[in-house]
Amino acid sequence: MNTAARVALVTGAGQGIGRAIALRLAGDGFDLALADVKADKLDQVAGEVRALGRRSEVISCDVADREQVLAAVAQARKGLGALNVMVNNAGIAQVAPLLDARLDDVRRILGINLEGVLWGIQAAAEAFRAQGGGGKIINACSIAGHEGYPLLGVYCATKFAVRALTQAAAKELAHDGITVNSYCPGVVGTDMWVEIDRRMSEVTGAKLGESYDRFVGNIALGRAETPEDVAAFVSYLASADANYMTGQSVMIDGGLVYR
Template sequence: MTMAIEGKVALVTGGGQGIGRAIALRLAQDGADIAVVDVNADRAQAVADEVRAHGRSATAFVADVADRDQVYAAVDHAEAALGGFDIMVNNAGIAQVDPISAATPDDVRAILGVNVEGVLWGIQAAAKKLAARRNPGPIRGKIINASSIAGHDGFALLGVYSATKFAVRALTQAAAKEYAADGITVNAYCPGVVGTDMWVTIDERFAELTGAPKGATYEKFVDGILLGRAETPDDVAGFVSYLAGPDSDYMTGQSGLIDGGLVFR
């Protein structure tokens, strides 16, 4: 059986854990070679080793996506180390849980740097590389961005986080319009309540702010999911696999919800 993206090179930011790790491993399973980019060298290397265990080539690179130069360097490294460049997954992100009234300039700068600027620099660097390479075929490359259900609905105590994820949707739409003529599609994935360390942190912070017992906020959100269970990183990775593969070649500018039935658009 031919794998969907066999021989392609994919870069995944925030690839050292959680959703990013699942995406890296799924794309490797689909036949891609993977550049794992993370701020933590040990985590990135560990996932790169897992990719190699799946029989694909991999490289690990340390970068803070809030730093434009580091993102460009990561893309250059992926091409040099793996011999190509086809797919960019701008997955890295951070969460903040606070009332709007408590947001500070430092808080806002930190989350904008990763969640918005990180995606912007990733789009820039990937589009420049893909346009220069002129990969064969009508679709010469794919850029895939991490948004969220919070990019479709603003959530209380997640106001600034929600704003960053709305911004990712806007960047996705604008980039799709700008780069279509270059044969580059740009889409986003919007997960819901995923059982990762990020949601553990969110739940703990909700408990501090609201007095709810630990675990109660997580359970409340999960109870609202129509399919009756929390999302797994593999659920998200399956959708990203679709966006990375040929079956989504006629799709661009979209931010698809993959949340088990929680937010509807």
């Protein structure tokens, strides 16, 4: 998909959905700033971006730390010359009954899934304004931002909150020509879902793979989602075709949750 924007920053770009988004945007003609707390995983992705003929900038960043997110955006602009698209993709999941939630665990997931998105919105908006306005902010939400699931209650709360941030930011930043949208994947075949399945097995006594298979069995299109499925939708959100879309958190889940 052709796009006028040239530089995108993707957090959590070292693996899974983040890697797929980075490679899809590189294929669309973007240069990529690749940010991840696991910086050792970024060199391979950076090489894949360069193999597609695009420039890449590798950035070590813990999105829960506001100063690190601001610094990541500054490094992207310095290394690649501008910033046109910010993809706040980094996130984690936690599997536990709500009654077992403890302060340290709640603070950790809020710091990454919610605060990380907020800091990304702030940093990107500041950069876009400094460049004269315009730009796209794309946030990682989830079907868990539209429906609460047992054993994933705190995770769901963070994703419901991302929807709220997306709507509020879209309204606040529209006069600067900045659009803000979210993508809401379902059951994606990544390491995150391997971990979710493992923890559900520990909590419920289900066999390994059973919880994953149960969720996949409810998908209308009959298969688990791939990171590339998600990346294809992010490609649209990053493109000029989505210029008139803002404040939306759209499910791309193969037909699992209907709203």
